[in-house]
Amino acid sequence: MKGYAMLKIGESGWIEKERPVCGPLDAICRPIAVAICSSDVHTLWSGAIGERHNMILGHECCAEVVEVGSLVKDFKPGDRVLVPAITPDWSSAAAQAGWQQHSGGMLGGWKFSNYKDGVFADFFHVNDADGNLAHLPEGMDPVDACIMSDMVPTGFHAVEQADVQFGDTVLVIGIGPVGLMAVRACALRGASRIMAVGTRPVCMEVAKAYGADEFISYKDGPIFAQVLERTNGAGVDRVCIAGGNVDTFSEAIKCLKPGGRIGNVNYLGSGDYVKIPRVEWGAGMSNKTISGGLMPGGRLRMEKLASLVTSGRLDLHKEVTHVFEGMDHVEEALFMMRDKPRDLIKPVVIW
Ligand code: NDP
Ligand code: ZN
Numbered sequence: 001m002k003g004y005a006m007l008k009i010g011e012s013g014w015i016e017k018e019r020p021v022c023g024p025l026d027a028i029c030r031p032i033a034v035a036i037c038s039s040d041v042h043t044l045w046s047g048a049i050g051e052r053h054n055m056i057l058g059h060e061c062c063a064e065v066v067e068v069g070s071l072v073k074d075f076k077p078g079d080r081v082l083v084p085a086i087t088p089d090w091s092s093a094a095a096q097a098g099w100q101q102h103s104g105g106m107l108g109g110w111k112f113s114n115y116k117d118g119v120f121a122d123f124f125h126v127n128d129a130d131g132n133l134a135h136l137p138e139g140m141d142p143v144d145a146c147i148m149s150d151m152v153p154t155g156f157h158a159v160e161q162a163d164v165q166f167g168d169t170v171l172v173i174g175i176g177p178v179g180l181m182a183v184r185a186c187a188l189r190g191a192s193r194i195m196a197v198g199t200r201p202v203c204m205e206v207a208k209a210y211g212a213d214e215f216i217s218y219k220d221g222p223i224f225a226q227v228l229e230r231t232n233g234a235g236v237d238r239v240c241i242a243g244g245n246v247d248t249f250s251e252a253i254k255c256l257k258p259g260g261r262i263g264n265v266n267y268l269g270s271g272d273y274v275k276i277p278r279v280e281w282g283a284g285m286s287n288k289t290i291s292g293g294l295m296p297g298g299r300l301r302m303e304k305l306a307s308l309v310t311s312g313r314l315d316l317h318k319e320v321t322h323v324f325e326g327m328d329h330v331e332e333a334l335f336m337m338r339d340k341p342r343d344l345i346k347p348v349v350i351w
Pocket of ligand 2: 036037038039040059060085150151
């Protein structure tokens with residue numbers, strides 16, 4: 001079979017591989033549509049998770065099941081499915097402890113394009129099919145379904161990590177496709193004021209539609225100074241981080257009220273340390289919490305988040321700005337995600 005792979009750090013291309021083998025609990029699927037993630041960019045060009053040779057990229061897609069193992073109960077060939085980017089081993093101790101994302105070690109639930117071949121291929125392998133796949137809801141557009149793999153669960157996880165409450169003032173740093181989902185989740189959680197950091201007009205327009213009230217540019221000086229000015233020095237209750245770099249945490253701590261929480265989902269592609277400013281952290285006594293997480297995966301989560309789409313509470317159409325027809329366009333879409341043209345939010349390739 002053919003797949004679009006990371007050949008080594010900084011180099012990618014089409015390769016031929018053996019079709020994956022289906023275990024008794026597994027499924028083999030073929031993509032219907034795939035989306036490119038900023039994480040593919042970090043992995044390939046920054047080498048953020050280390051060297052990988054001839055590893056097929058991609059972890060966001062909507063797919064059709066082509067084969068299932070003998071113990072799979074709820075899926076059969078021909079079923080159209082939602083595929084979470086994170087596919088935990090549900091029988092692992094980590095999953096039983098409540099940390100399914102880290103089953104098999106830190107970030108171990110993230111298998112596609114990390115520990116095994118990803119979805120930019122003729123076929124891909126899904127472990128624990130009953131626990132990880134979800135049926136594509138009737139009427140859901142496969143393009144929207146790609147956004148369900150990672151952008152929805154990750155953006156929403158930022159808000160879960162920050163534990164946004166009714167009436168909170170929230171700062172969302174980064175309004176690419178992940179941050180936009182965080183904005184929407186803040187609104188659904190009942191935030192009273194949502195400030196968003198980002199400069200691409202196309203993202204700002206969608207952020208406004210999702211519930212952002214005001215915008216801050218990280219290009220106009222420190223974020224914290226702008227936030228403190230707009231809140232009469234009080235700061236915000238919560239910060240969701242879906243953009244920036246290792247220095248963003250220092251800004252976020254300075255923006256927070258005592259007792260506030262930071263929920264990070266940004267994948268820090270470079271830099272060795274995250275610095276915490278001593279004074280604004282209350283000399284260690286501010287009760288400000290920093291929490292960073294990988295999106296939870298699995299079937300129940302997919303089904304619950306998808307129900308927000310089918311009920312009309314979450315509109316995913318706005319997230320996708322570029323749709324390509326044909327798998328040959330995957331390289332163009334990947335390079336586009338690296339270069340981030342000003343009119344881009346998210347590219348999807350119909351396979
Ligand atoms: P984008 O690059 O599309 O968006 C990044 C956002 O951050 C943009 O709004 C950008 O502004 C803003 N930004 C850039 N630099 C700064 C800065 N110095 N300070 C503050 N804001 C800044 O990214 P995505 O939305 O696609 O992804 C966001 C992150 O989430 C990535 O790191 C990705 O790898 C990660 N991720 C994490 C997952 C998880 O499970 N934890 C899963 C999926 C993705 P501008 O408008 O100017 O471009
Ligand atoms: Zn992703």
